Amino acid sequence: MATEKHPELSGLLVVNKPKEMTSFGVVARLRRVTGQKKIGHAGTLDPNVEGVLVVALGKATKLIDLLQSRPKTYTGTVTFGYATESQDADGAVVEEQPLTAAIDQGQLDAARADLTGDIIQIPPIYSAVKVNGKRLYEYARAGEEVELPKREATIYRFDQTSPLTWVEGQPYQQMDFLAQVSKGTYIRTLAYDLGQKLGLPATMTALKRTAGSGFTIDQAVPLDDLLAMDYPEILTHVHAIESVLTWPKKVLTQDEVFAVKNGQKIPVSTWPQNEAGYYQVYGQDQLLAVYAFDTDQQLWRSRYFFAQN
The missing domain is CATH 3.30.2350.10 (Pseudouridine synthase)
Known part of the structure; x- marks a missing residue:
């Protein structure tokens, strides 16, 4: 039976993976029930290991390297x-x-x-x-x-x-x-x-x-429960991308929104360097990107891009 088509999701599902299943198997099953093409997991669990497996959907797949780097x-x-x-x-x-x-x-x-x-x-x-x-x-x-x-x-x-x-x-x-x-x-x-x-x-x-990727077992939903849910119920368990970003927020001017949407570099004279070395940048209430500071060139570069093209 063909997978039902749904709008692209961008966010994170925190799964309590059962034993006797590969992490890839979890992703394959969730791909079918969500209809998402872009889907992946952060931090492989062996088949005989259970527990927290964070699954990224849509634009959140760009954060897999970040999520895997966390304790x-x-x-x-x-x-x-x-x-x-x-x-x-x-x-x-x-x-x-x-x-x-x-x-x-x-x-x-x-x-x-x-x-x-x-x-x-x-x-x-x-x-x-x-x-x-x-x-x-x-x-x-x-x-x-x-x-x-x-x-x-x-x-x-x-x-x-x-x-x-x-x-x-x-x-x-x-x-x-x-x-x-x-x-x-x-x-x-x-x-x-x-x-x-x-x-x-x-x-x-x-x-x-x-615990892993910033989430705990208390936040994880058993895989069988997710697979039994209809699409609207699954949506209630999707964590927003913003929920895993811990860096300072910057709300942009209209000119800055144009620059960020076009992937432009931002000089340090415009955005002063901060201790974190990162900014999550917003156009009003919409997350557009994460910018990282390049210490060699003393400017800000787009690190993760989430805005619509």
Whole structure:
């Protein structure tokens, strides 16, 4: 059945992605129910991870790079005593070290502290990181050797949120955690590295994104609920582009509106430099664009353009 045609939407849907579905699958289903051609997501979630997935519609797709750059928060579980090839519960076990005694809490606290702040991660071979134009998991599936790249990440918080407990019937211990991290952080690698600090294999066995791209899980709508809604009801859950812009606002004169709509550069003598380095600019009540300050040339350039052509 053909998708019903609707006017182009520009805004953001905050979805609570279920497990066992790819982020691309979420976008494909929402494309059908909204009828939008321009649609994308900010920050991929693995199929076995649930939680906040922000989907951009129309002109909001221009902001995906901005949305992906914002911190993300996760809750999850790390299990000590075995490791998998993918560093999560989906991979085959590649190392096992049954625990004969409980993990020392002081050592665990020190290990978490060592993994807070700016760190270097080596992502797992079963990941989508590209090396020489090819994804790591493609090398793994082909049985080809490849040097794993190092990636910078910032861990703002890495909190233990439950006591260490024994896994029932197994020689493993586990703990729940909360992690707030920068773009590009591999949480499963963070769990694995925590084990390495303790001299133990470790695996991330559960994960949920509770905040991302400026939105929280409380604002997220379950995907099945969205798919069951009619078009007018879906519209009530679309967040305006302005809701994710945090920079100073500038209301333009008529001459400035003409200049902005034509993508012209604005000299610093007209718009003084501000601390943020950005302006969201309006023609009366309509968001026209976001301008960024070019420090080298001392002028303002259009960074995100939203006005009608």
